[in-house]
Amino acid sequence: MSEANKIKNPTDDKFSKAIGKMIRTSPIKLNDAVKSIRGKKVGDALSHLEFSKKRISNEAKKILESAIANAENNHSLDIDKLYVDEAFVGKNLVMKRFRPRARGRTGKILKPFSQLTIILREKNLEEKK
Numbered sequence: 001m002s003e004a005n006k007i008k009n010p011t012d013d014k015f016s017k018a019i020g021k022m023i024r025t026s027p028i029k030l031n032d033a034v035k036s037i038r039g040k041k042v043g044d045a046l047s048h049l050e051f052s053k054k055r056i057s058n059e060a061k062k063i064l065e066s067a068i069a070n071a072e073n074n075h076s077l078d079i080d081k082l083y084v085d086e087a088f089v090g091k092n093l094v095m096k097r098f099r100p101r102a103r104g105r106t107g108k109i110l111k112p113f114s115q116l117t118i119i120l121r122e123k124n125l126e127e128k129k
Contacts, residue, residue, distance in 0.1 A: 016067050016082075016121075017120075018064070018070055019118075020059065020115065020116040020118075023113060023114050025113075027091050030056050033060055034060055037084050040084055042068055045064060046065070083121060084119075084120060086119040088116075091114060094111065097111060
């Protein structure tokens with residue numbers, strides 16, 4: 001098996017993960033805020049989320065900080081070598097509300113929640129990303 005075809009094994013020790021559940025925004029909006037930090041170093045990703053104008057970037061920043069703390073305290077990883085390997089967004093529940101409309105009808109209001117998973121890895125010298 002060549003180096004390019006190797007699939008990353010999530011059981012290795014060189015990664016840290018944090019999951020944010022029940023984030024009160026749609027998955028599309030959250031993914032739009034998070035796609036800019038994929039593949040970046042942790043410091044660059046933090047500063048990008050800090051100065052982003054999107055409301056939800058503050059929540060994403062908290063989850064990234066949690067993943068950094070997990071890497072440092074639980075897995076003894078070097079913070080200077082960490083980068084955002086994966087950041088993916090999933091759907092969570094949808095609150096359904098109704099608004100009265102004309103002639104006895106109702107208008108449906110959907111209030112979606114989403115879930116964010118951030119995986120950090122330690123960059124080795126032989127890895128070129």
